[in-house]
Amino acid sequence: MSSTEQGTSSAAPAEPTTAPESAAAPEVPESFYYVHGKDKVVHKVSAGALQHSALIHGMISNLGYTEEQAKANPFPFENIDGDILQMVVDWCNQHKGKPTPPEDTNLPKQKEKLFDLVLAVNYLEIKELLTYCCKQVAMMVKGKSPEEIREIWMIPTDAEDEAAEKEAKKRAGKEAAGETAAAAGDAK
């Protein structure tokens, strides 16, 4: 894995993007873990911030990673875009050790990234952030007509669904015919 350990908020891994600790910080030094997305940019995140993600928290608990091991082998999330992972990491850092208020002003605002964000948050199992993202998606159709909802949520029309179904059947038929021909060839 070509860990670059640079870029965005984690340009220098030694200076993580975590929120500053309060004056009454525990004596035990906080442990940090490393994650990277599709762009291979490594983000340094505190264990406290990662508590929000049930997936990462489970990985840490089950694998028993030490900080050194974690540094050498960042958690790879190849299915998540770098900028999306950055948003998620920022949110986790901002909400380290505290519950999300009902109206959270620190949440990602980019509507154009909402779909990718929803998928990433669902994958990383961050319940509170997922609820917020789903709320945003639900709010998009407030007071909208069925035609507007169809456009906003990209719901195919009945005709489009029928055409897609026909196409899928045709493809499945071709594949089945190909397999039969291959099997006949093998038999010879």
Added chain:
Amino acid sequence: MPVPILCTPFVVLSEIICLLETEEIVAASFCSKKMKRFLKCYYQQRKPLEWNIYLKDYDSCGRVHIHKLDDEYHDAVLLAEHVSELDESEAKPIETNGYKRGFSSGLVSLYFEDRVMGTKMIVDYVTDLFNLDVYGLIIDTNGIWAIDWISRRQEKMLESFELVKNPKCNSSSDEALNYVLRDGDEWNGDYSIQRIDGVKAVIDLDIRHFVMTVLPPKEII
């Protein structure tokens, strides 16, 4: 920016649906057959038992409302009106088999040549979508047809009934009340009526408006 919700995992889609208002769910169900099928399956698995469906048929308009037990208000989710009520200057209606579909103030309205048939259709649509029976009926004297129709279409009896005064019509109001109270016994000037399951209600006829709400038996309270 569009979000292709049908491409999201089931758990995400379920969470989004859970956050929608009832009228938004009904509006979304008109997007496509596939969407309606999905919503129907969703509510078959998670029957919203805390929701009560009401049919309101008065002032020449049929409405289906949903009352959530934790909410004070009945929210209208679907309307049926006569096609003459359609104001085509606002937005061009969508023409489908047997009716026209319009949308205003966040509500889907269907316009029919035969409004009673249309009202029956919207009740069938909503009860089928949410997998629920009609809980209550609020009608004026022109909506008397709905009593027998609902009794025939579902096994569960109506839990709430309200007859509202129709300001345009006086002549048939006695006739309508007589129909509603046809099996009742007169008692001190009031009527005592009893459902098949034994639940009784006493109705004061000094006014041309009564409300009857059936409460659960004492042992359940």
